[in-house]
Amino acid sequence: MPHPLADAATARSTLVTMWEIRRFEEAVDDLFARGLMHGTMHLSIGQEASPTGVCLALRETDAITSTHRGHGHCIAKGADLVRMMAELLAKETGYCRGRGGSMHIADVETNNLGANGIVAGGIPIAAGAALAYKLRGEDRVVACFFGDGAVNEGAFHEAVNLAAIWHLPVVFICENNKYGMSFSTEKSMLVHHVAEKAAGYGIPGVTVDGNDVPAVYEAMETAVARARAGEGPTLLENVTYRWKGHSKSDKNLYRTRDEISEWQEKDPIPHFEAQAIEAGLLTAEDVAAVRDEVVATLRAAVREANSAPDADPSDLLDSVFAQA
Amino acid sequence: MTDQTRVITYAEAIREAIGQAMDADDRVFMLGEDIGVYGGAFGVSGDLYGRFGGERIRDTPISELGIVGAAVGAALAGMRPIVEIQFSDFTNQAMDQIVNQAAKIHFMLGGAANVPLVLRAPLGSGTGAAAQHSQSLEAWFAHVPGLKVVMPATAEDAKGLLLAAIDDPNPVIVLEHKLLYRTSGPVAEEAFRTPLGTTAVRRQGRDVTVVATGIMVSRALEAAEVLAEQGIDISVVDPRTLTPLDAGPILDDVSTTGRALLVQEAPGHVGYTAELAARIAESPALYRLLAPIKRLSGLDVPIPYAPQLERSVVPQVADIVEAAQTLVKES
Numbered sequence: 001m002p003h004p005l006a007d008a009a010t011a012r013s014t015l016v017t018m019w020e021i022r023r024f025e026e027a028v029d030d031l032f033a034r035g036l037m038h039g040t041m042h043l044s045i046g047q048e049a050s051p052t053g054v055c056l057a058l059r060e061t062d063a064i065t066s067t068h069r070g071h072g073h074c075i076a077k078g079a080d081l082v083r084m085m086a087e088l089l090a091k092e093t094g095y096c097r098g099r100g101g102s103m104h105i106a107d108v109e110t111n112n113l114g115a116n117g118i119v120a121g122g123i124p125i126a127a128g129a130a131l132a133y134k135l136r137g138e139d140r141v142v143a144c145f146f147g148d149g150a151v152n153e154g155a156f157h158e159a160v161n162l163a164a165i166w167h168l169p170v171v172f173i174c175e176n177n178k179y180g181m182s183f184s185t186e187k188s189m190l191v192h193h194v195a196e197k198a199a200g201y202g203i204p205g206v207t208v209d210g211n212d213v214p215a216v217y218e219a220m221e222t223a224v225a226r227a228r229a230g231e232g233p234t235l236l237e238n239v240t241y242r243w244k245g246h247s248k249s250d251k252n253l254y255r256t257r258d259e260i261s262e263w264q265e266k267d268p269i270p271h272f273e274a275q276a277i278e279a280g281l282l283t284a285e286d287v288a289a290v291r292d293e294v295v296a297t298l299r300a301a302v303r304e305a306n307s308a309p310d311a312d313p314s315d316l317l318d319s320v321f322a323q324a
Numbered sequence: 325m326t327d328q329t330r331v332i333t334y335a336e337a338i339r340e341a342i343g344q345a346m347d348a349d350d351r352v353f354m355l356g357e358d359i360g361v362y363g364g365a366f367g368v369s370g371d372l373y374g375r376f377g378g379e380r381i382r383d384t385p386i387s388e389l390g391i392v393g394a395a396v397g398a399a400l401a402g403m404r405p406i407v408e409i410q411f412s413d414f415t416n417q418a419m420d421q422i423v424n425q426a427a428k429i430h431f432m433l434g435g436a437a438n439v440p441l442v443l444r445a446p447l448g449s450g451t452g453a454a455a456q457h458s459q460s461l462e463a464w465f466a467h468v469p470g471l472k473v474v475m476p477a478t479a480e481d482a483k484g485l486l487l488a489a490i491d492d493p494n495p496v497i498v499l500e501h502k503l504l505y506r507t508s509g510p511v512a513e514e515a516f517r518t519p520l521g522t523t524a525v526r527r528q529g530r531d532v533t534v535v536a537t538g539i540m541v542s543r544a545l546e547a548a549e550v551l552a553e554q555g556i557d558i559s560v561v562d563p564r565t566l567t568p569l570d571a572g573p574i575l576d577d578v579s580t581t582g583r584a585l586l587v588q589e590a591p592g593h594v595g596y597t598a599e600l601a602a603r604i605a606e607s608p609a610l611y612r613l614l615a616p617i618k619r620l621s622g623l624d625v626p627i628p629y630a631p632q633l634e635r636s637v638v639p640q641v642a643d644i645v646e647a648a649q650t651l652v653k654e655s
């Protein structure tokens with residue numbers, strides 16, 4: 001809830017979140033490369049400021065919907081790293097008991113309504129959850145994450161319009177990392193900013209530096225306040241960049257090394273470390289301590305997840321339908 | 325193998341077919357997500373973008389309904405579009421254009437117009453992509469009057485059936501199995517056609533007729549080797565186009581062996597093998613059966629992520645072996 005630079009404790013926990021996202025994905029990348037992890041992975045390395053800033057502006061009772069690139073969203077909303085890792089390692093103790101994997105991970109306890117393998121699939125769902133909260137008179141907001149590619153799907157337009165005309169308590173967060181797989185936003189739309197699309201629905205559209213946690217937080221806080229006040233949705237565009245390929249099959253032919261390294265220099269994590277140090281909230285030693293601490297956390301998480309029992313095929317048929 | 329026949333992959337065979345069709349006919353063009361410089365999510369389009377340029381290898385935003393709809397319109401206006409949908413699961417986004425528009429326009433207009441559209445999409449499990457990227461939805465399309473449905477099981481068929489699909493004046497859904505893209509086989513270099521509606525008998529046997537589609541064809545052929553060692557000789561029959569279905573060779577083979585084992589990756593309930601079982605039961609082949617018709621399908625479960633769960637949901641070679649043994653024992 002507080003501003004990331006409100007006090008030393010918040011600055012520290014903000015930094016921990018960002019490093020946990022980074023190190024979790026590096027661990028996943030490594031496990032995959034060593035053949036110890038199945039499937040494919042969509043890493044959000046370079047984008048950590050967006051989920052971190054967004055979720056800081058939420059209460060525990062607020063919900064999120066997430067995407068195929070959702071590890072960061074899940075962690076920032078408070079998921080347990082061991083259960084996340086266990087899911088990706090196909091364990092019975094994973095969040096989805098090995099059924100969902102990275103692309104379908106959800107942590108209902110932290111009001112994470114789920115990742116989604118379908119581009120834009122979560123956007124109408126977010127509007128629907130917000131409708132439920134509004135109908136029941138609950139003071140809860142939904143933060144709906146999606147990429148720039150998703151705004152070209154019909155689902156985006158239909159959902160944003162519904163949320164707008166019904167004044168739903170939802171914030172639509174476009175993580176604009178410049179590419180939908182290989183197709184750049186320069187090619188996929190004729191407006192410069194995704195946020196400009198908000199005008200078509202009569203709602204505010206805001207573009208911020210998505211690598212700057214305070215900027216993301218401040219824009220999100222305004223949008224959340226508007227949603228809580230019953231004034232309806234906002235379209236927030238966090239401009240950021242993914243360092244890694246789209247997934248494991250990406251040969252990276254559609255962008256240059258220069259472009260990638262230019263963005264690597266805008267790494268959101270050291271950027272925030274510098275802000276916290278400059279604000280006098282953290283020292284260089286604090287920052288180093290956080291880095292070490294998170295390395296140890298992840299090492300322990302992988303170890304613990306690995307030692308859990310494998311997901312078991314024997315009761316698959318029973319888990320298709322919910323029991324009445 | 326003729327002189328111009330080489331061993332190439334299933335993906336290469338598809339690319340070659342598209343390239344040859346585009347060389348031969350200016351009306352043919354391709355549209356889909358990441359088919360340009362990326363080369364396609366499964367590498368199928370490869371260098372086509374370099375050869376034909378962005379007008380004809382048309383990279384699109386993530387907009388399946390728009391893409392298929394644009395292809396329907398272009399086809400109606402005299403072009404021959406080939407749409408690539410990244411995973412067949414995402415045809416869901418475009419279902420109105422496929423089912424309500426493409427499939428029906430010729431009929432609704434009293435035959436005054438055609439929609440010569442090809443929609444290619446990978447189906448099936450085995451890659452750990454989980455429930456929203458691993459489905460086998462062929463029965464959905466096969467159930468819609470006006471759509472032709474193709475499931476190539478070999479590199480040769482991937483090429484020949486695709487070229488036939490491009491020639492066809494109707495919308496044709498070509499469902500390619502993800503695990504087959506990197507498999508290879510002999511394919512002729514020339515632009516040959518494999519007519520839609522012609523069943524292939526992949527192996528002739530005495531004891532059991534195994535009818536298999538998609539990836540299950542190669543699994544059935546592997547099972548045949550194992551069964552042969554046990555003295556069980558199976559036929560493997562591949563309809564390769566689900567609509568139109570050439571049932572003749574299936575019924576003939578079942579009449580010879582007296583046993584039918586129908587294998588598919590898709591869930592069994594209301595699946596395509598139910599149609600095949602009904603065709604057999606409605607024909608004189610019924611009177612030749614020595615045992616009840618047997619179906620072997622995927623479980624009625626979404627495809628799970630964990631590899632051990634994923635494998636357990638769809639038929640494997642050992643399951644086919646066991647089902648064939650059971651059929652022989654039962655009779």
Ligand SMILES: Cc1ncc(C[n+]2csc(CCOP(=O)(O)OP(=O)(O)O)c2C)c(N)n1
Nearest residue numbers: 069117118119147148149150179180181414
């Ligand atoms: C409906 C649908 N179409 C296509 C895909 C394949 N796909 C998965 S992610 C992706 C790119 C998404 O881009 P964007 O929304 O910008 O998110 P990012 O990957 O950049 O985070 C594509 C094309 C899909 N999963 N769902």
